[in-house]
Amino acid sequence: MNLLDLQTKEARQKALLEIIKPFKERAAKHDEEASFPFENFQELKNARYTALTVPQEYGGAGISLSELLSLQQLIAEADGSTALAVGWHMGITKHLGENNVWDEATYRRFAENVVKTGALINNAASEPATGSPTRGGKPETTATLTADGWVLNGRKTFTTLAPVLDYIVVSASIKDQDKVANFLVRRDSPGVQVEETWDSIAMRGTGSHDLILENVPINKDDLVENLTPGKKPAAGWLLHIPACYLGIARAAQRHAIDFATSYSPNSVEGTISDLPNVKQKLGDIELALMESTYFLQAVAQEWDSATDDARNQMKPTLGAVKLSVVNKALEAVDLAMRVAGARSLSRKNPLQRYYRDVRAGLHNPPMDDMTIMQLADKSIKENE
Numbered sequence: 271m272n273l274l275d276l277q278t279k280e281a282r283q284k285a286l287l288e289i290i291k292p293f294k295e296r297a298a299k300h301d302e303e304a305s306f307p308f309e310n311f312q313e314l315k316n317a318r319y320t321a322l323t324v325p326q327e328y329g330g331a332g333i334s335l336s337e338l339l340s341l342q343q344l345i346a347e348a349d350g351s352t353a354l355a356v357g358w359h360m361g362i363t364k365h366l367g368e369n370n371v372w373d374e375a376t377y378r379r380f381a382e383n384v385v386k387t388g389a390l391i392n393n394a395a396s397e398p399a400t401g402s403p404t405r406g407g408k409p410e411t412t413a414t415l416t417a418d419g420w421v422l423n424g425r426k427t428f429t430t431l432a433p434v435l436d437y438i439v440v441s442a443s444i445k446d447q448d449k450v451a452n453f454l455v456r457r458d459s460p461g462v463q464v465e466e467t468w469d470s471i472a473m474r475g476t477g478s479h480d481l482i483l484e485n486v487p488i489n490k491d492d493l494v495e496n497l498t499p500g501k502k503p504a505a506g507w508l509l510h511i512p513a514c515y516l517g518i519a520r521a522a523q524r525h526a527i528d529f530a531t532s533y534s535p536n537s538v539e540g541t542i543s544d545l546p547n548v549k550q551k552l553g554d555i556e557l558a559l560m561e562s563t564y565f566l567q568a569v570a571q572e573w574d575s576a577t578d579d580a581r582n583q584m585k586p587t588l589g590a591v592k593l594s595v596v597n598k599a600l601e602a603v604d605l606a607m608r609v610a611g612a613r614s615l616s617r618k619n620p621l622q623r624y625y626r627d628v629r630a631g632l633h634n635p636p637m638d639d640m641t642i643m644q645l646a647d648k649s650i651k652e653n654e
Contacts, residue, residue, distance in 0.1 A: 315388025323364035328381035346517025351475030361507030512595035526606035589641035596631035
């Protein structure tokens with residue numbers, strides 16, 4: 271099935287639901303083994319899912335941010351790791367295509383490869399010494415200019431999708447200059463290695479290993495973007511992060527409802543779903559996820575229709591969505607576990623995986639404390 275052939279978002283959504291059915295069945299195995307779901311990504315590639323955010327002029331579908339988040343949420347309900355991992359590719363591809371960040375010829379070659387082969391991309395920015403790049407640390411990875419091009423050296427952490435990446439956007443400090451830039455690196459370049467270091471108890475199937483760059487030669491025009499550390503523009507595509515955790519929370523909700531409507535101890539007439547204390551928890555879950563869905567989609571639709579200038583003013587709002595949705599997802603999964611009781615702690619029960627996975631959202635950008643400071647500044651400025 272080729273999703274690019276489908277003309278409506280409803281048709282794409284219906285088709286995707288069929289494609290991802292096996293993901294849910296595989297999720298427990300990959301979590302248990304901390305293995306990478308290669309088959310999930312091959313099936314997404316075969317369906318041309320990875321090309322949906324490529325602009326239409328390059329052969330993609332150019333879907334809206336609102337639609338992307340809806341699709342990502344569906345994948346997350348089946349397997350959170352797969353959703354978070356592919357979300358980076360989807361968002362970066364969309365951002366680059368819509369904002370002319372790279373030289374047009376460079377993006378065209380990349381986009382055509384995505385459409386034809388399903389090629390995957392992600393950023394590699396985090397490092398052991400600098401921590402999250404959103405804090406403004408200068409990369410210790412270096413780029414040295416030579417007569418033939420650039421030579422990169424360094425180590426990156428949390429390189430999600432590492433086992434299947436075709437392109438990696440590497441941030442590096444330019445040697446002998448007070449400059450930082452992004453460089454486009456092909457995975458098959460000499461000196462590029464992946465060290466399998468990912469040992470997290472959450473999102474175990476994202477393949478977020480260390481990337482090692484040892485005298486990696488690239489072309490001069492592979493410097494694709496100059497950077498100012500700590501100064502990142504508003505990025506609507508990062509809403510793929512809260513969409514993922516909302517999807518995980520929805521999966522937890524479904525499990526809790528299935529359990530509550532089928533479990534009937536002999537001390538209860540009917541099922542426990544009839545008990546007021548259980549209904550209270552299920553109602554609280556629905557309220558939290560309803561609020562999150564409306565907030566996420568309203569802001570995504572605002573982004574889709576906004577001018578560039580208006581988008582530049584949305585950074586605090588985007589951060590607020592991430593903070594709110596992730597924290598409500600944490601609440602919802604906790605409540606779902608309370609509905610299921612001690613059974614939720616069984617290794618065979620998916621709720622314990624949802625609980626671990628949803629906590630990873632606290633450590634995805636932007637951080638809660640930075641968002642709260644931005645919201646405070648926004649409120650002060652608006653009331654001056």
